[in-house]
Amino acid sequence: MSIRTKLMMLLLAMLVLILFLALAQGYQRSLARADALFDQHLQARTQLLFAVAPEALPKQQAQFWQRWQGDTLVGGSESLLAKVPPQGLQTINSQGQRLRIATYCQQQDCVVLGEPISERFALSEQLIIALMLPMLLGIALLAVFISLAVKRALQPLTLLSRELKTRAANDFSMLRTQAKASEIKPVVDTLNALLRRTEQAYLRERYFASDAAHELRTPLSAMKINLHNLLQRHNDEDAKALSLSVDRLNHLVEQMLALGRTSSQQWQDKLAKQSLAHICQQLIAELYPQIAQKNLDISLVGECREVIGEPFTLNVMLKNIISNAVKYTPANGRIAIHLADKGDNIELRVADSGPGIASELRERIFDRFFRVGGDSHPAHIPGAGLGLAIVQHVIGLYQGEVQLKQSEWGGLEVIITMAVQRETLCSD
Structure with missing residues (x-):
């Protein structure tokens, strides 16, 4: 009230x-x-x-x-x-x-x-x-x-509330509401000071990861070339372990760059109709060598309407979900991708027969750099702990929902729900 x-x-x-x-x-x-x-x-x-x-x-x-x-x-x-x-x-x-x-x-x-x-x-x-x-x-x-x-006495408070309500999440400019009342002016001044501090912290967090990732790409490329030459001369276990560590670090850098690139202001003008089924088909084809190597039974069922979206963000989101299912599903396992129309929404389900995630960890799994078991993952598969964080970030841009459940085979089932006709992305 x-x-x-x-x-x-x-x-x-x-x-x-x-x-x-x-x-x-x-x-x-x-x-x-x-x-x-x-x-x-x-x-x-x-x-x-x-x-x-x-x-x-x-x-x-x-x-x-x-x-x-x-x-x-x-x-x-x-x-x-x-x-x-x-x-x-x-x-x-x-x-x-x-x-x-x-x-x-x-x-x-x-x-x-x-x-x-x-x-x-x-x-x-x-x-x-x-x-x-x-x-x-x-x-x-x-x-x-x-x-x-x-009404007249509370008009400054009403204007302040309206301005805050319509403000984008990444808009840290000073409030335009001019409040002369002694009760409202300290609130506006405090909010402006808070906005300045929040903007500084936001910019530090936002650009640090992407800048650091960009700076790391060059030395990582050089390390991979030197490691390749080293493996040609000394194909021992230490060189192989070092190569795996560099690959893991390179994967982390790529994920950090992807996370930095998935912001609404960069992609707002690239919105168009996209087919989730077509993107899933392309990703399955891209990941098919890993799928064939593990002899996985993968299926894509359902055709749904096109959604209003941006190709890169949708591709990053779906690639993280499907590639996680491929990575963590053991040999001869099963992966099922199901697309369905739900009125104004589209539902995407990706279920696998992998180890799954305990129910008490399903909320924390969206935290950045968090992995089940830390560096000693039960499946002994390298990762950066950013995949599902990127998925949640992207689905947040589309104002959708992401849920984690246990699949019918005891593994993990990721459920994505997003609107069909949303003409704008949410500000991050």
């Missing part, structure tokens, strides 16, 4: 409570005052009856009027009272209703006049409501003014 909504609810609740108490108190006082005025009017009318003949009274009032001389009823309704009441005002039950009566006497001559309480109560309510209605309308108008005042 927003601050504006909470503040409005609080102010309106206080306003309604105060209004209710004021109206209740005013209603009671107004009703008491109206009763007093009606009583005065009833007494005045009773005194005037001495000068009025009975037949001159309105017919609807005849049943509520009596004239007594001593203890003898000489006029009016016989069912109103059986005897002369004391002089003054009192409330009685007569003729099936509650009446307010006034008695006025001069010597032995008395006049009694009554009126139904229900009628005077209805009239009192009409008068009170007529007096309080402008107050209710004024309160409603006040609520509107309070809402506008709160």
Whole structure:
């Protein structure tokens, strides 16, 4: 719930409570005052009856009027009272209703006049409501003014929230919202300072890995050439181990470069329709020597619609998934790739019969440079620990989802879900 909504609810609740108490108190006082005025009017009318003949009274009032001389009823309704009441005002039950009566006497001559309480109560309510209605309308108008005042007072916070909401994740420029309020200005200043520090840290992290990888490529190439020449002269175990280490380091450098290149601003203008099935077919053909060497049973099932994407990012993501399945699946194992339409989404499943990943490690496996067992991987296969980190990074650009499950053969099943028609990549 927003601050504006909470503040409005609080102010309106206080306003309604105060209004209710004021109206209740005013209603009671107004009703008491109206009763007093009606009583005065009833007494005045009773005194005037001495000068009025009975037949001159309105017919609807005849049943509520009596004239007594001593203890003898000489006029009016016989069912109103059986005897002369004391002089003054009192409330009685007569003729099936509650009446307010006034008695006025001069010597032995008395006049009694009554009126139904229900009628005077209805009239009192009409008068009170007529007096309080402008107050209710004024309160409603006040609520509107309070809402506008709160909206105006919170406008800097609203503008700040809107700017932060629409800002790209890699936009570290200073906030454009100009806040003069003493409560908002420190927040804007603190956020701007935080953005400056975050931008510096972001740039250091982003360019360090790619710059380091670029710098390493040249000496690595030279090392591979020298190792090749060394293996031609001395084909011993130490040279072979060194060659494997260089290959592993070269793989790490290539993965770091791939991770650095998969950023949305570099590929946003290269978006086009891409066929995941066609990319999978190309990757299987590219990896076929390894597949044939291990005698793996690999299958690609399903045709799905094309997605809006960029060739390099999709190729890197799918290559890491499929090549991992090929690397970690033992000889004579199975790999199944399945593509399916899911309405607005496409689902890609890659399942293998390899060692799999324990459920408690499936979240950490997306961390950069993390490998199950560290350098002593159970499958004794070299790797950099960046493959699934790159997969998660790329699928994040496409605002999709990646899940890891156990396959039907006890290995790993990677499930990718991404939208078919997403015209933009998410900012990284």
